[in-house]
Amino acid sequence: MTHxxxxxxxxxxxxxxxxxxxxxxxxxxxxxxxxxxAVESFQKFKPDLILLDLMMPWVNWFDILKDIRSxxxxxxxxIISSNLSSQEDKDNVITLWADKFLLKADVSxxxxxxxxxxxxx
Numbered sequence: 001m002t003h004x005x006x007x008x009x010x011x012x013x014x015x016x017x018x019x020x021x022x023x024x025x026x027x028x029x030x031x032x033x034x035x036x037x038a039v040e041s042f043q044k045f046k047p048d049l050i051l052l053d054l055m056m057p058w059v060n061w062f063d064i065l066k067d068i069r070s071x072x073x074x075x076x077x078x079i080i081s082s083n084l085s086s087q088e089d090k091d092n093v094i095t096l097w098a099d100k101f102l103l104k105a106d107v108s109x110x111x112x113x114x115x116x117x118x119x120x121x
Contacts, residue, residue, distance in 0.1 A: 006047035
């Protein structure tokens with residue numbers, strides 16, 4: 001079974017690079033660079049894992065994270081990849097049911113793929 005991964009990040013260069021790397025690992029990947037379309041795209045694509053940047057325009061991602069988790073019909077895994085660095089932000093993310101928080105500036109693509117493989121099994 002091929003796992004489906006949705007990347008939500010307004011940095012097109014970064015998201016395209018992750019898409020290429022993950023596609024080479026045999027994942028089916030969908031990229032959403034427009035934050036206001038992310039929930040609708042999530043509902044259509046039905047990913048197994050979301051790689052989510054919290055620092056995107058026009059959206060409060062803490063509310064979106066709550067909305068995704070409130071749907072009892074999904075068991076999507078969520079990795080937050082963000083440059084938010086305060087302990088309060090990290091605690092909020094984990095409290096809102098993210099499976100992992102990665103500081104974007106400190107994680108290489110190879111390390112990210114290893115984290116994804118670990119979470120998806």
